[in-house]
Amino acid sequence: MTATDPAMTALAQGWCALSLLHGKIEAHVERALQSAHGLSVREYSLLDVLSRQHDGKGGMLQMKQVADAIVLSQSATTRLVTRLEDRGLLSRYLCPDDRRGIYTKVTDAGHTLLEAARPTNDTALREALAAASRNPELAPLVQTVESLGART
Secondary structure: OOOOOOOOOHHHHHHHHHHHHHHHHHHHHHHHHHHHHOOOHHHHHHHHHHHOOOOOOOOOOOHHHHHHHHOOOHHHHHHHHHHHHHOOOEEEEEOOOOOOOEEEEEOHHHHHHHHHHHHHHHHHHHHHHHHHHOOOOOHHHHHHHHHHHHOO
16 A cells, blocks of 8 residues: 555545655664664664753753653653663763752763764765655655755
């Protein structure tokens, strides 16, 4: 069944195409990050999200916010944080205002790896989008994704 199967509703066709595009992009970016930097897409995303935290008011993210940002459950996010902490890429510390809260911060080694991986991620993303744009079912979605980047 393809995204243009006449038996599918327009909504289902759109969802199928979006899911296909996501899968193709994620698989391509995953291979590139793994081979060049030993990072998964989720690990890269976690480092990226946490690297944008700041110490000012509202700048530190709680684990639920981090989980939402990288689209994982809280338990999966905690396991991911632990793996990256074991590799020396993240560290955890107690919230100074609420001793029950634990924050996660990117270490210097994590920042170094993230900065090295950014060009790989960006190149792989461009490659995956270019390949997907040649598929008539995915081309409109690729145009939409590219237009989102042009607005920023």
